[in-house]
Amino acid sequence: MSGFMGHEPDGKPGQPKTVKEWVFTLDHKVIGVWYLIGAIASFVVAGLAASAMRLELGSVGPDITDNGDIYNLWLTMHGAVMILGFQIPALLGFVANWAVPIMVGGKDMAFPRVNAMSVWLLWSGILLALMNLVIPDSYNGMWTGYPPYSLTDAVGNTALYSSVVVILGMSSVFGAVNLACTVAFMRCKGMGWFQMPLTVWCVFTANVIQLIFVPVLAASVLLLSLDKYLGFGFYNPEVGGDVLLYQNLFWFYSHPAVYVILLPFMGILFEIFAVSARNDVFNYKATVWSVIAFIPVSSDVWVHHAYVAGLPDWLRLLQTFTTLLISLPFGLLMLSLTGTMYRGAIRYTGPMYWAVGAFFMLIIGALTGIPNALSAIDYGISDSYVIMSHFHYVMAVSGGMAIFAGVFFWFPKLTGRMCNTFMTKLTAVGFFIGMNIVMGPLYFAGMEGMPRRYMDYQMFADNATIVSAQHWSTIGLYITFVSALLMIVVWLHGAIAGEKCTNANPWGSESLEFTATAIIPGQGNFPTPVICPEGWHPYNFIDNPKPEFEPHPGHTGGHH
Amino acid sequence: MKVKSLMHKVMGAMLALPLIPSLAHAFQAAPATRADYNGWTPHEHWDEVWHETMWDITILGVVFAIITIAFMVIYVRKGHGERGKLPQLSPQAKLGWVVIPCMLFLGDDLFLYVKGFDLHNHMRNVPTNAVEVKVTGSMWNWNYVDANGIDTDNELVVKVGTPVVLRMVSDDVLHSHYMNRYRVTEDLMPGRITWEWFMPNEEGESVVTCREYCGTMHSGMYGTVKALSEADYDAYVAEQAASVPSVTGVASAATTADKI
Ligand code: HEM
Ligand SMILES: [Cu+2]
Numbered sequence: 130m131s132g133f134m135g136h137e138p139d140g141k142p143g144q145p146k147t148v149k150e151w152v153f154t155l156d157h158k159v160i161g162v163w164y165l166i167g168a169i170a171s172f173v174v175a176g177l178a179a180s181a182m183r184l185e186l187g188s189v190g191p192d193i194t195d196n197g198d199i200y201n202l203w204l205t206m207h208g209a210v211m212i213l214g215f216q217i218p219a220l221l222g223f224v225a226n227w228a229v230p231i232m233v234g235g236k237d238m239a240f241p242r243v244n245a246m247s248v249w250l251l252w253s254g255i256l257l258a259l260m261n262l263v264i265p266d267s268y269n270g271m272w273t274g275y276p277p278y279s280l281t282d283a284v285g286n287t288a289l290y291s292s293v294v295v296i297l298g299m300s301s302v303f304g305a306v307n308l309a310c311t312v313a314f315m316r317c318k319g320m321g322w323f324q325m326p327l328t329v330w331c332v333f334t335a336n337v338i339q340l341i342f343v344p345v346l347a348a349s350v351l352l353l354s355l356d357k358y359l360g361f362g363f364y365n366p367e368v369g370g371d372v373l374l375y376q377n378l379f380w381f382y383s384h385p386a387v388y389v390i391l392l393p394f395m396g397i398l399f400e401i402f403a404v405s406a407r408n409d410v411f412n413y414k415a416t417v418w419s420v421i422a423f424i425p426v427s428s429d430v431w432v433h434h435a436y437v438a439g440l441p442d443w444l445r446l447l448q449t450f451t452t453l454l455i456s457l458p459f460g461l462l463m464l465s466l467t468g469t470m471y472r473g474a475i476r477y478t479g480p481m482y483w484a485v486g487a488f489f490m491l492i493i494g495a496l497t498g499i500p501n502a503l504s505a506i507d508y509g510i511s512d513s514y515v516i517m518s519h520f521h522y523v524m525a526v527s528g529g530m531a532i533f534a535g536v537f538f539w540f541p542k543l544t545g546r547m548c549n550t551f552m553t554k555l556t557a558v559g560f561f562i563g564m565n566i567v568m569g570p571l572y573f574a575g576m577e578g579m580p581r582r583y584m585d586y587q588m589f590a591d592n593a594t595i596v597s598a599q600h601w602s603t604i605g606l607y608i609t610f611v612s613a614l615l616m617i618v619v620w621l622h623g624a625i626a627g628e629k630c631t632n633a634n635p636w637g638s639e640s641l642e643f644t645a646t647a648i649i650p651g652q653g654n655f656p657t658p659v660i661c662p663e664g665w666h667p668y669n670f671i672d673n674p675k676p677e678f679e680p681h682p683g684h685t686g687g688h689h
Numbered sequence: 690m691k692v693k694s695l696m697h698k699v700m701g702a703m704l705a706l707p708l709i710p711s712l713a714h715a716f717q718a719a720p721a722t723r724a725d726y727n728g729w730t731p732h733e734h735w736d737e738v739w740h741e742t743m744w745d746i747t748i749l750g751v752v753f754a755i756i757t758i759a760f761m762v763i764y765v766r767k768g769h770g771e772r773g774k775l776p777q778l779s780p781q782a783k784l785g786w787v788v789i790p791c792m793l794f795l796g797d798d799l800f801l802y803v804k805g806f807d808l809h810n811h812m813r814n815v816p817t818n819a820v821e822v823k824v825t826g827s828m829w830n831w832n833y834v835d836a837n838g839i840d841t842d843n844e845l846v847v848k849v850g851t852p853v854v855l856r857m858v859s860d861d862v863l864h865s866h867y868m869n870r871y872r873v874t875e876d877l878m879p880g881r882i883t884w885e886w887f888m889p890n891e892e893g894e895s896v897v898t899c900r901e902y903c904g905t906m907h908s909g910m911y912g913t914v915k916a917l918s919e920a921d922y923d924a925y926v927a928e929q930a931a932s933v934p935s936v937t938g939v940a941s942a943a944t945t946a947d948k949i
């Protein structure tokens with residue numbers, strides 16, 4: 130049997146065996162796995178929606194549908210489910226819940242019951258969102274939900290949209306309080322703030338951002354429902370409201386939200402780079418401060434999503450500057466990632482393949498963000514495929530590859546088994562090449578004027594660049610699709626029939642989830658409370674002192 | 690002691706680094722006033738800044754990628770027990786590796802910011818000789834009423850050599866008026882008037898699309914801009930006046946703003 134939860138010598142009873150135990154679990158690792166399952170299921174649903182759109186866009190004119198409402202429904206589902214159902218739950222759900230408590234040497238999250246509530250709120254949010262595919266008045270207002278369109282009848286069920294966002298937002302806020310307390314109070318004896326792995330720092334910072342900004346998002350979408358169903362007029366100019374209020378509120382949250390995704394996935398990259406190169410993270414403390422710097426920097430750039438929305442010119446110019454300033458902390462993070470390779474001893478494991486792919490996509494994605502930062506350049510590319518291509522590189526592809534890298538990295542700890550190495554690498558290469566073919570040509574289509582959210586482009590039918598970019602992009606989809614499908618097969622095969630781990634630390638990490646736990650960590654994670662010896666550091670691969678354990682009452686001998 | 694104070698001086702000098710690109714730009718004799726933009730259309734200016742930005746990010750990306758690839762190739766693990774040997778940084782080096790890269794990034798940011806600022810001023814200051822066209826967006830149609838009172842749907846006819854300012858409002862939901870050839874976009878919304886201007890400098894037709902999602906037929910909300918020579922344009926106006934007699938009476942003085 131290769132259940133997710135272990136059996137290993139931690140000696141504590143109560144691993145889930147029945148469905149009931151799985152569902153009512155309070156163990157942060159089981160909850161983390163529930164998040165992961167939800168995230169991957171969301172990726173599949175949203176990926177199918179993406180494939181449908183891509184097929185429709187393959188050539189001019191209707192390919193698989195001529196119904197705008199259907200395309201818009203796919204697009205709404207794709208964007209919303211990828212962000213709210215896949216990436217945030219994978220990073221702030223799975224990584225935060227499964228990995229962070231063990232990485233800081235804690236035996237669980239600070240508030241296990243709140244944790245269970247968060248995950249089930251997430252699942253109810255996802256199920257509610259999926260209902261959008263079957264209800265008659267399905268909501269098609271995109272994940273951004275801009276009024277006045279979202280206040281019309283044509284948009285469908287706005288209440289569903291607000292409810293999904295509020296429910297997922299509550300899940301996030303509970304999760305964020307919980308995680309922040311876990312990092313602050315559950316660290317094992319001896320672990321100082323600057324001895325925490327960067328993954329922990331990144332997830333922690335992302336959760337602080339969530340705590341500050343999610344309430345603004347919740348308010349902005351609740352006002353939508355008040356406007357639409359109860360006739361309030363926050364966004365209605367006829368009664369003195371303002372349509373722009375929504376965009377300001379929405380992006381005040383949703384720009385920081387991109388760092389909520391970016392930071393944790395870069396955290397995964399740091400972990401995998403350092404472990405694969407068996408090298409110290411370059412300038413660790415400065416890197417930590419760069420991560421923290423994202424909190425203030427992210428709060429003052431939201432106008433770059435609304436450069437063409439009629440906001441005052443001085444504000445556009447001001448936020449062009451603050452937006453460019455993001456390059457400072459971000460550049461330092463990239464520098465640390467590269468620096469971590471310097472004089473390293475790099476081993477190209479399966480997870481490392483995915484991480485390297487994510488890293489190069491991140492270079493492209495980040496640099497293509499620079500032109501978008503200039504308000505005047507945005508006048509020519511706003512809401513075009515240039516933007517589409519940029520955010521897919523940085524968030525969808527780099528973020529996605531980093532998440533999958535993380536899944537492969539922690540897979541042995543989840544299942545006690547290894548994924549097939551060759552197939553792990555092959556799918557990484559396939560996904561990388563495929564996604565470049567999907568998103569690369571679209572950048573050039575965007576420069577020719579191809580707008581986002583268009584189900585067809587007959588107005589550009591004689592523009593050879595746009596037509597062939599769309600064509601190649603659809604061909605790239607096939608490669609991506611097969612690679613993503615194979616990746617899921619590799620996981621399933623690994624979980625059921627993969628080679629059994631004989632070593633609790635297959636990648637040679639120095640972090641506690643590998644060095645201080647059993648092959649599959651049991652309940653409580655550590656046999657007895659773990660202690661970080663003085664001078665211990667997660668990225669010291671040369672002479673790191675071994676973690677110690679408090680003596681077990683009535684039991685002699687330590688771990689193993 | 691001596692080394693340390695030297696370090697501090699070097700670091701202090703580094704703080705001046707970001708000024709270099711901005712100074713370089715200042716020497717480039719960029720147009721500083723509105724009058725200087727004459728004859729240089731905003732979309733040509735846009736293309737120039739776009740290309741410079743593309744060069745900028747390409748060079749950055751290639752340099753960075755090459756360094757990383759070199760590390761990734763050179764530092765492959767040889768033996769089973771090999772460990773990374775990243776040198777310990779001194780406190781000064783730690784600080785230096787923050788301050789100097791930040792100064793370089795900031796320098797590039799300022800360089801681009803100045804270019805963008807210049808372009809922004811060009812695109813957001815309407816020439817005094819511009820003619821006004823009133824634009825109304827609705828699901829899913831572009832309506833234009835020009836200064837002669839000519840009212841068209843999904844076709845904007847303009848005269849080469851005369852700058853045009855569009856004063857725009859929406860009848861229903863958000864739309865966004867984007868002219869592919871003229872590199873300019875601005876949203877339309879109910880309750881506010883927004884504007885964009887452009888300079889038709891060559892005869893020909895180009896595409897208008899909607900760039901803010903506006904429902905089922907968002908992708909069907911497109912039209913054309915026709916830029917006509919002076920003679921053709923006059924003929925067009927005369928023809929319109931003949932076919933729709935009522936428009937001749939509308940004084941060209943009536944600006945969109947009065948009407949909204
Ligand atoms: C796996 C392969 C993927 C493909 C082939 C793909 C394809 C697409 C396509 C065709 C569009 C619509 C373009 C348009 O009509 O404007 C789109 C939009 C979008 N995608 Fe993806 N995508 C993929 C992965 C992802 C991932 C992993 C994310 C994660 C965040 C993501 C986030 C988005 C978002 C936010 C939008 C915009 C939705 C909107 O305009 O409201 N995509 N994608
Ligand atoms: Cu529109």
Ligand SMILES: [Cu+2]
Nearest residue numbers: 899901903907
């Ligand atoms: Cu539209």
